[in-house]
Amino acid sequence: MNILAKQSFRKGNGAMDILLTGGAGYIGSHTAVELINEGYGVIVADNYSNSSPEVIKRIEGAAGRLAAYDVDAGNEERLQQVFLKHQIDAVVHFAGYKAVGESVQQPLKYYENNLRALIATLKVMKDFRANTIIFSSSATVYGTSQAVPFDEGMDTGCTNPYGWTKLICEQILRDVAKAEEEFTPVILRYFNPVGAHESGLLGENPKGIPNNLMPYIQQVASGKLEKLSIFGNDYDTKDGTGIRDYIHVVDLAKGHVKALQYAQEHRGMEVFNLGTGKGYSVMEVVEAFEQANGVKIPYQITARRKGDVAESYADVSKARNVLGWEAEKTLEQMCRDAWRWENGVRSRLENEQFAI
Numbered sequence: 001m002n003i004l005a006k007q008s009f010r011k012g013n014g015a016m017d018i019l020l021t022g023g024a025g026y027i028g029s030h031t032a033v034e035l036i037n038e039g040y041g042v043i044v045a046d047n048y049s050n051s052s053p054e055v056i057k058r059i060e061g062a063a064g065r066l067a068a069y070d071v072d073a074g075n076e077e078r079l080q081q082v083f084l085k086h087q088i089d090a091v092v093h094f095a096g097y098k099a100v101g102e103s104v105q106q107p108l109k110y111y112e113n114n115l116r117a118l119i120a121t122l123k124v125m126k127d128f129r130a131n132t133i134i135f136s137s138s139a140t141v142y143g144t145s146q147a148v149p150f151d152e153g154m155d156t157g158c159t160n161p162y163g164w165t166k167l168i169c170e171q172i173l174r175d176v177a178k179a180e181e182e183f184t185p186v187i188l189r190y191f192n193p194v195g196a197h198e199s200g201l202l203g204e205n206p207k208g209i210p211n212n213l214m215p216y217i218q219q220v221a222s223g224k225l226e227k228l229s230i231f232g233n234d235y236d237t238k239d240g241t242g243i244r245d246y247i248h249v250v251d252l253a254k255g256h257v258k259a260l261q262y263a264q265e266h267r268g269m270e271v272f273n274l275g276t277g278k279g280y281s282v283m284e285v286v287e288a289f290e291q292a293n294g295v296k297i298p299y300q301i302t303a304r305r306k307g308d309v310a311e312s313y314a315d316v317s318k319a320r321n322v323l324g325w326e327a328e329k330t331l332e333q334m335c336r337d338a339w340r341w342e343n344g345v346r347s348r349l350e351n352e353q354f355a356i
């Protein structure tokens with residue numbers, strides 16, 4: 001196909017066309033909105049294994065037009081077709097499975113999907129001379145034996161196959177960056193993304209019973225689940241419950257825009273934590289949700305969950321100093337937006353029996 005005939009939706013002069021693998025998912029959809037708002041052209045390649053084409057319409061409703069393809073990122077041929085159709089300048093790679101418990105039960109499914117998706121994407125990027133990739137990694141790579149706050153220079157290690165897929169992907173990116181001078185991977189280690197878009201159009205829609213704290217609280221609040229189980233109140237923390245760094249998904253999405261801007265001006269690999277730098281306990285999150293939304297969250301204290309660390313929160317100084325990015329939204333806003341989403345679109349979608 002002739003390069004001149006390639007499709008673009010970008011608005012700003014000098015803005016780029018960005019491919020979002022897994023762009024219909026929770027974090028990808030919010031990032032798509034921020035990129036479109038900044039004038040970038042957005043192309044989504046998602047196999048909808050944990051989302052739905054319906055999300056594309058919602059992104060368009062919240063921000064504007066984009067191109068979307070039902071493509072498995074592990075399928076080189078199909079990805080090549082997307083690169084032929086668009087002049088892709090950079091990739092944000094969200095595609096992957098993310099359920100820790102399922103990864104313990106079905107490790108091969110996780111290694112196969114998460115590694116193949118990255119490797120195929122990198123091969124096609126090389127064919128088309130696209131040198132920039134922003135990669136979704138996780139705070140889980142800091143393992144269990146570190147002192148908080150976690151900084152990017154700390155040792156890494158994992159306790160479950162999902163986490164290992166992230167670490168192995170980081171290593172693959174590091175090795176390719178060593179081999180190819182122009183290659184610029186920016187690794188973003190997310191802490192605990194929560195909340196939803198304030199338009200009420202986008203949010204997380206976990207399949208089945210949620211594993212994560214905030215979606216579980218949302219479903220207790222709506223009466224779908226009876227009560228929250230708090231996994232342990234005997235940790236060495238302020239109130240005995242586990243501490244995490246919850247970050248509003250819109251702040252997280254904005255971090256990707258900053259990472260892309262950074263990558264335009266730098267070469268080689270860089271790693272950034274994306275968190276707020278503040279830790280909240282499970283009890284504090286329950287209380288914040290109750291106060292922000294005027295609802296009651298019944299709970300019981302149960303045993304610790306295997307593999308959980310007592311405390312996890314980010315040292316965010318590198319992202320602040322180098323990317324010029326900082327999370328802005330409060331825990332109260334996270335709770336309010338999460339509840340608006342749970343009460344609105346998400347509950348209707350569930351009643352209509354289609355997942356997004």
Ligand code: NAD
Pocket residue numbers: 021022023024025026027028045046047048049050051052071072073074093094095096097098113117136137138139190191192193
């Ligand atoms: P998500 O499941 O909502 O989104 C992932 C998207 O990728 C989904 O739309 C899914 O259909 C798609 N997908 C999966 N495998 C694919 C493949 N082979 N080809 C094409 N599309 C594929 O998850 P999310 O919460 O938006 O997470 C995005 C990324 O961030 C993931 O890589 C995840 O591991 C990582 N991450 C998430 C969290 C979190 O708590 N949500 C924390 C740290 C890191």
Ligand code: UDP
Pocket residue numbers: 192211212213214216228229230231232241242243244282305308312
């Ligand atoms: N948690 C809990 N009950 C739940 C889910 C989570 O008490 O139903 C706790 C968990 O032990 C941890 C915190 O909430 O201390 C955040 O858990 P989540 O799974 O959301 O994130 P992660 O542990 O993966 O960082």
